[in-house]
Amino acid sequence: MARNAHAYALSANDLLTGEQVFWSHQGRWCLSFEDALFSTEPQNLTPLGNAEEAANRVVGAALIPVDENRRPVELRDQRRLQGVSVAVRTTASEAASRPSAATLAQAA
């Protein structure tokens, strides 16, 4: 249990794009932390992450501990959620196809 953790979200990187994704209420991966499922029982989320990794949809599944306000407790998670500190444009191939589409569709 992380210090000051009130609940947990499940995150991972999309297998194809490496983009950060979150396990949602809808029972699939989503791109927005706002839509993430929060659980006070991390033991329920961990096997889910393992199963999704085994299904080759994501890599690096890990729990994000959050406080009462659903704010990540760890600095690393906070910064990761903020995204990079510099303005970056989308890649040419992103413009052609939404990066996480494969993951989102498969998991649906």
Next chain:
Amino acid sequence: MYAYDQYDQAFVEQRAAEFREQIERRLSGALSEDEFKPLRLQNGLYLQLHAYMLRVAIPYGALNARQLRVLGDLADRYDKGYGHFTTRQNIQYNWTKLSDVADMIDALASVQMHAIQTSGNCIRNVTTDAYAGVAGDEWLDPRPSAELLRQWSSLHPEFAFLPRKFKIAVLGAAQDRAAMKFHDIGLWAKLDADGQPQYDIWVGGGQGRTPRVARLFQEAVPLADLLPTLDAMLRVYNLAGRRDNKYKARIKILIDEMGIEPYRLAVVEELARVDRDAFATAVGEYQRIAAQFETAQRPALQGQKVPEGSPEFRAWLQQNGLTHKVNGYAAVSVSLKTKGAIPGDASGAQMRAVADLAERYSAGEIRVSHRQNLVLPWVKLNDLETLYHALLEQDLAEANVGLVSDIIACPGLDYCALATARSIPVAQALSLRLRERERRQGPIEASLNISGCINACGHHHAANIGILGLNRSESETYQISLGGRADEGAKVGDILGPGFSQDQVPDVVETLLDTWQSLREDGEDFSQTYDRVGKQPFKEAVYV
């Protein structure tokens, strides 16, 4: 420049095809991440916070215009329009998609490039002086030695799974411009009385959580003994280096624990077992490579003169130019540290522009420096001003190479999965502040390096002012160290005291510079003042 032979080309193409197949198997689910990870790391592909990162090798930091153009195209086509040149003279793409990697690697192979051995516990890209072959203070061009080492270390069957990564740098000049003494092995090439290459071998340098300056292993090793000696040195390390704890697995720790003398004896014993016949072709191969580099050298030119130009041009040349060993030429650095820029980042358009300029004004050659800048090594004196104006148009003519605003920084917590703090915004804020200070005061010759965690990829230990980003009580804190240096007098900096918040860092750095400037005696650089007065006056100035 060295040109691949058919063997090199076939090797790179075969490896590209192999990795394409491995990626396909991963995407189809035939390979699990556990199975795939060692394969992708052997091909320079990491997973970071927001995407995959592809690290491309730039052997000894040398590029031709075609190669740089392809690097620029990769940035535009597969990344978000830029690439990051690193302190190890490589380039990293931070926004790579797994499904694009095979095409990226094919594009690299088409210009004799690859990403092999840019990760993993093997011998990494061999680095050298960015001014190799052109520096006025050079005794021996280190590139043929570096190329010989590239061939020896590429897919060396014994050294693919060392206890830990292994980094080698080669120098051939009086001045160390490659942080040689912070490498696992550093070679200082010189000429013997007969004009043949010989090497002083240094061992056990490194940064990370246990910074060490390399120790002298042996002086004046003749060329014929170089590869057998390195083989024996690596064999001893491979057998005796610790594999139980990755933080204690580098050769520097083996030498700390064993002592340099016992290590030397063990290498001598091992050398007696090395099959010398296996290296019978090394001297001939060196000569073949050296001849290639020599033909690419240009003859001296008559009638070349530095144009009078504007004061801005003269300031730029004074700061970013280096005396050339061949009459009629200058070598100039292209700063990737424009005011407020991300150190080492170049856009695809900038890379293509520098490639064009290299073709027009620098014999088609470009180098990547360990301070994360580019170098145009062969500029005719008559062309300098025209080149300057062309660089200005690309925002690449900042006159600050070697100054305090020429900041080294790693990607930090913006990208890196291992980071404990951001380093990019700190570097940008400092760049704005320090460029402004330089505008007021003129050139400030000191080094400032930033790392986003204790792994020290941003060389903070080796800077006059080093900044290490740490994560303390859920916010970033930046620990300052002073007095480090990466040149011939290499030294690890001393930690000043408790860290500072991100907002405080620019003021603290300015206070440190004020203190140095008020204490320095005639002509002293930062290290000299620091060595004379010690840490105390700096401490008193910042912890009031």
